[in-house]
Amino acid sequence: MAELLKRIIRKDLRAGFSESSVNKGMPGLIAEFPYMRCVLPKKAKFNKWEWEQGVFSQEKADGFYDNLDHDDDGNVELRTRQGNPLPLDQFGGVVAEAKARLDRGTETHGEILVLVDGVIADREIGNSIVNRVAAGGEFAANEQPLFLAWDQIPLHVVVPKGEYHVGYRERFKALLMQLARVPGSDVRVIPTKIVHSLREAYQHCKELQLQGKEGTIIKRPTGFWKDTNSGNPDVVKLKVEAEADLVLKAIVPGRAGTKNEGRPGSITCETSCGQLVVDVTIQNEKMRDGLEAGWSAWEGRVMKVVFNDIMAPFASSNVHSFFLLRFAEDCVRIDKDVADNLARCREQLEAAINGEGVPA
Structure with missing residues (x-):
């Protein structure tokens, strides 16, 4: 009984139900603290928002x-x-x-x-x-x-x-x-900016991500406040992310002095046109073990990556690169054997900025 009371006070019943469930039987037994959650874009009805009035785009600090x-x-x-x-x-x-x-x-x-x-x-x-x-x-x-x-x-x-x-x-x-x-x-x-279209909202989000910020929260000007765990569709978390399929070219060993020294650390990947080349960090130990078991099963195959922006070539290089990228999966694609070219990557990024097909 003492342990149960302790868990009730801590709101940690470990019984598959929350303090709200307990309070339905005994109102007010456990203090609850209201909170309004946001949602991801797929749950928002942007066509009903009053964009002409100005939507609030705020830094996700x-x-x-x-x-x-x-x-x-x-x-x-x-x-x-x-x-x-x-x-x-x-x-x-x-x-x-x-x-x-x-x-x-x-x-x-x-x-x-x-x-x-x-x-x-x-x-x-x-x-x-x-x-x-x-x-x-x-x-x-x-x-x-x-x-x-x-x-x-x-x-x-x-x-x-x-x-x-x-x-x-x-x-x-x-x-x-x-x-x-x-x-x-x-x-x-x-920090807040007023935007008048979903595209402007994603552009603002992209600007902050390029500064190393996580993204933005956009808020409908007429939206009400309410306590909800399921999320308020008038408050939306944005994060510009696009996908691309790249071809695997070579294993990059882990850096000296790190836990992956002497093991695969990342993979050099590129577009089908060769105009974009990036080193993508290996996602997990399962993937690293698979690479060590046989590179031939990976070399020349296609894998999906997620990225935030396309970076222009540096003075010392003639190829483009991705900003903030990662593998979307830890395995090669079996339904595709041709990588995207740079133009296709730009189209995917443009679609993400327009709020179309943005990964959740």
Whole structure:
């Protein structure tokens, strides 16, 4: 019984059902923390979006998700997606600005990034720092938390299955106006661009990916907020990815000093026209073992890759390459023996930018 109660408190029943299921039998037994999930493009009905009004395209900063509550009495809480509180004493700048700049009776949604020596740290570094602080540690002298906000709703709608029937344009405008009243730098809005077509949205996504960012989230201007695990089709995650079939040309050994030294590390692949040549990292141990068992079964065969962009030749090379690529599968194609040419790769990328046939 003690172990069961412990799991209930932790919301970790390990019994094949969630806290929502428990609360159906005993309402309010386990605290639930509403959250609006986004969807992938295939679940969105873009033809119904008000593109002429301007759709919000926002950077997917991929930091540490956080709910910032500012209650009617002026108290502030920072909570993770699971509802775990963050130590307010370590987020003094964010808390002070929330009290001074954000309306009371609201919950602001955003994510925490970390400035290290004044520069936003990469996701892995920033999130590990926040995790360290959440576990009882402290920010170092050269580390500073930053809250990037993208939405705000009244606290009274923050309930399971809650909804807020105010369009995103109005919600985002209200958030901007609040932050404009009082200067500050620890609480900011997420970088945002207004786009008027799906193509513009994918172009913006591509621009950010070329900067090393993960992608974008686009939001319908009239879309409502609602607590949903299945995803809100008015909030869509974009990531430009196209596919191409390349021919396998040669094994590239793993670099000296790495775990794959002396074993296959990647494969040189190229288009049928020879105008694009890339080294693609071997996907997994199964694939590496297969290559070691016999290169002849792979050489000259065709494999599918996924990429984000086509890079022009460098001064030292006369061939194109792919940006952010990987094998889509760990085996050769048995239904195709001719690779795509560069023109076909460009067509696939163009289709992805237009939102057509983008892999989920």
